[in-house]
Amino acid sequence: MLPGIHALLELSRVDMEIAALEEEKATLPGAREALAVNRSEAAAGVEAAEAALGEAEQEQRRHESVMADREALVAKLEGQQHQVKTNEAYTALLHEIEQAREGISEAETAILEAMEGIEVARAALERAKALLAEADASIAADGAKIDDREKSLDQSLGNLRREREGHASGVDAATMATYERTVARRRPAVALVKGEMCMACRVGLPPQAILEMRKGERVITCGSCRRILIFEAPSEAS
Numbered sequence: 001m002l003p004g005i006h007a008l009l010e011l012s013r014v015d016m017e018i019a020a021l022e023e024e025k026a027t028l029p030g031a032r033e034a035l036a037v038n039r040s041e042a043a044a045g046v047e048a049a050e051a052a053l054g055e056a057e058q059e060q061r062r063h064e065s066v067m068a069d070r071e072a073l074v075a076k077l078e079g080q081q082h083q084v085k086t087n088e089a090y091t092a093l094l095h096e097i098e099q100a101r102e103g104i105s106e107a108e109t110a111i112l113e114a115m116e117g118i119e120v121a122r123a124a125l126e127r128a129k130a131l132l133a134e135a136d137a138s139i140a141a142d143g144a145k146i147d148d149r150e151k152s153l154d155q156s157l158g159n160l161r162r163e164r165e166g167h168a169s170g171v172d173a174a175t176m177a178t179y180e181r182t183v184a185r186r187r188p189a190v191a192l193v194k195g196e197m198c199m200a201c202r203v204g205l206p207p208q209a210i211l212e213m214r215k216g217e218r219v220i221t222c223g224s225c226r227r228i229l230i231f232e233a234p235s236e237a238s
């Protein structure tokens with residue numbers, strides 16, 4: 001059997017672990033980004049709710065101003081009642097006063113509606129503020145969890161890479177080159193052989209391949225899945 005080839009099994013196991021941890025680590029920036037997006041959406045929600053409340057309050061002030069104008073007009077017109085000389089002028093004045101009073105009544109209704117709008121807008125603002133507080137709390141708590149996980153992953157990856165170096169040092173350069181080439185395309189890069197069958201793809205191996213594996217002069221790969229073949233138990237090599 002090829003010397004040092006069993007170290008490839010350990011190397012492959014470590015590479016699988018490294019790949020899994022790196023895959024998890026790659027999801028962390030996205031998770032952080034999601035927290036930030038959630039926060040900025042909540043902040044935009046508060047801004048929009050504040051603007052809506054401002055508009056509702058402006059609406060109320062606008063109708064209040066209309067009402068004040070109409071009230072002043074009514075007072076002014078009523079003051080003119082004693083000055084009119086003709087019946088026609090008096091009738092016209094009364095009509096004008098009546099119109100101004102209608103305007104006051106309309107403004108009162110509009111003010112009540114605006115006040116209801118303000119209540120609705122205030123409630124919406126409270127909800128938006130609560131969402132923003134939740135988003136802030138989530139950034140603090142979940143953000144810290146993500147930071148902790150990243151630290152822990154980096155530590156594990158550091159340990160695994162050191163372990164990998166140890167296993168790699170037990171493999172000769174030519175075998176290592178084949179391994180690196182293979183692992184770039186498929187993971188795991190090695191397959192156990194049991195009962196003259198590749199255990200990764202479950203395809204039977206030709207007797208020539210088994211013979212060459214036992215000779216141990218070079219790395220033998222599966223004709224079907226291209227993985228590096230290794231006997232499950234060293235005894236099968238003899």
Ligand SMILES: [Zn+2]
Nearest residue numbers: 198201222225
């Ligand atoms: Zn195979």
